[in-house]
Amino acid sequence: MAIYPEIIEKLIEKLKKLPGIGPKSAERIVYYLIQASDIEVISLGEAIISLKREVKLCQKCYNFSIKELCDICLDSKRENIICVVEEVKDLISIEKTNFKGKYHVLWGRISMLENIKPEDLKIPQLIERVKKENVKEVIIATNPTPEGENTANYISEMLKKIGIKHSRLAIGVPLGSEIEYIDIHTLKKAIEGRKEL
């Protein structure tokens, strides 16, 4: 005899596949759902299904979109500067700075360890895009991690070949931080990149 009715066991299996959810939290979620109101549970199930049906990726920049092109790509007031990010969440962070250019989401970073190659990301699409569009500049905003740096270098090489102006986010000491606690690699980059006043 199964411990839970089969329908519960199956749902626990499915929930366990979601990121950050282990067997115990999957169980707790099931308990919660069984006690929640019909409308809450059914609308959650339907929201998950319609997410998959309605949300696509923008065919130009690969941001989330419910149309073929996302609102940012369709916004004619934006400058033709492309900010290249690893993930949509990075785009969200940069949007908050009031950046008025456009984006290109790579959906990851080049990684030897995980065997992620440039063709597995939206890098070929980026190169095609800058060739076609009249792009003023590409800002490479991959993460300042070894893999992000590596990805930035690769993209930089490709853009050099086709003669497109491009830049990298400045590496330096974050505002509000204390020099004492900043790692030496960052500090070294901050000194190298110092600005004359």
Added chain:
Amino acid sequence: MAIYPEIIEKLIEKLKKLPGIGPKSAERIVYYLIQASDIEVISLGEAIISLKREVKLCQKCYNFSIKELCDICLDSKRENIICVVEEVKDLISIEKTNFKGKYHVLWGRISMLENIKPEDLKIPQLIERVKKENVKEVIIATNPTPEGENTANYISEMLKKIGIKHSRLAIGVPLGSEIEYIDIHTLKKAIEGRKEL
């Protein structure tokens, strides 16, 4: 302009209500779902909806059930001893010990702080049940926490009034533990409850 398409924002809101899921993990789950296969996402949504449609509580013991009575209550080989637990997960644990009686799930514990009264739990139903059924014994297996003890005492008083034999799980040192690390309250109970050899 909303940061995410509205359908994503709405799903994040719904996911955040689930136990153990904060804003960051809700976002990560949405990212995962968008990249997962159609079949995986749709079957998750459908499993959540059918959970609510199909899983009910057993009308006798309040365990999960897809029929009016659960498999345990319908099992004629089980003894008429009722083990009272706070939650279904406690029932699951006790089932693993090969206990061959039946259960009664309270769906919580009496709590002054949270204003949970006996009538908010399945306690009136327990009393009615033992009055009607030919119950040999009630084992009160609420948690050995202050609130669980309090709930056990309340149930014990009720069962005394109607003259039903009842018992409480033994409190003592857990197998495999080291005396040195056991809290003094447990140790005191273990000494009080010592068994002659």
